[in-house]
Amino acid sequence: MSVAQYLTDKLKLGTVHITLVDPLKQSAEAAGRLAQTAQEVGSDLILVVGLSGLSQTNLLETARVIKDKSTIPVVYTPSGAEALCFSFDAVFFPCFLNCNNARFVCGGQSQASVILKRMEIETIPVGYLMIEPGMKIGDAKDVNMITRDNYWQASSFAVAAELFGMQYIYLEAGTSAAQPIPAGMIRAIKKELSVPLIVGGGIRTAVDARRVRQAGADVVVTGTIIENAGYRERLRSILSALKD
Numbered sequence: 001m002s003v004a005q006y007l008t009d010k011l012k013l014g015t016v017h018i019t020l021v022d023p024l025k026q027s028a029e030a031a032g033r034l035a036q037t038a039q040e041v042g043s044d045l046i047l048v049v050g051l052s053g054l055s056q057t058n059l060l061e062t063a064r065v066i067k068d069k070s071t072i073p074v075v076y077t078p079s080g081a082e083a084l085c086f087s088f089d090a091v092f093f094p095c096f097l098n099c100n101n102a103r104f105v106c107g108g109q110s111q112a113s114v115i116l117k118r119m120e121i122e123t124i125p126v127g128y129l130m131i132e133p134g135m136k137i138g139d140a141k142d143v144n145m146i147t148r149d150n151y152w153q154a155s156s157f158a159v160a161a162e163l164f165g166m167q168y169i170y171l172e173a174g175t176s177a178a179q180p181i182p183a184g185m186i187r188a189i190k191k192e193l194s195v196p197l198i199v200g201g202g203i204r205t206a207v208d209a210r211r212v213r214q215a216g217a218d219v220v221v222t223g224t225i226i227e228n229a230g231y232r233e234r235l236r237s238i239l240s241a242l243k244d
């Protein structure tokens with residue numbers, strides 16, 4: 001089954017949870033353990049992010065161990081063609097919608113496009129919308145940052161992406177953001193959008209997760225909470241807020 005179909009089926013059952021793994025933050029072995037735990041507590045998918053500085057060797061090794069330790073789909077989001085790997089189940093093919101630098105809107109993607117197509121890798125087009133603070137991802141990508149109170153601008157970008165044919169819109173507050181995307185913004189976008197909404201950044205507790213879900217997030221992404229001790233329990237409580 002394709003990952004797109006897997007996600008569509010999961011979404012029919014309720015909110016989907018994604019565990020984000022950054023290969024730059026731990027060894028491949030540790031990434032494999034995180035993925036295994038994520039699957040054990042009920043996460044639906046592992047998303048490996050390829051941020052700048054990621055080497056081909058690190059990516060290949062991380063992919064190998066994660067695939068070895070888990071059976072849920074493992075998806076990759078590249079920043080460009082610097083590090084690619086074909087053992088993932090699919091690629092979130094990203095367009096960073098509100099970037100000033102065309103390299104992140106389509107340039108890097110164009111470098112990877114032909115090879116991804118020739119290798120018959122499943123690609124899922126995802127429109128990323130960076131909302132302040134954006135953290136490191138925002139800084140790195142020269143973003144025309146959307147402020148937390150600008151619901152109209154966020155909705156307009158999201159709907160434009162839907163009209164371009166993106167299958168998912170991903171609202172990103174940035175890794176380790178102090179707070180998640182405001183519930184009011186999620187609600188405002190959701191009202192206008194017909195494709196599923198992914199929300200990530202700054203979600204650390206079950207309360208955060210429930211608020212984001214109730215506001216209309218179809219898919220919730222967490223990353224940082226798995227980087228510290230005791231992550232199994234934190235992840236478990238987040239999953240129970242999403243799946244009850």
Ligand code: 1GP
Nearest residue numbers: 175176200201202223224
């Ligand atoms: C997912 O980048 C985020 O969209 C991950 O954010 O690390 O704050 O969970 P956290």
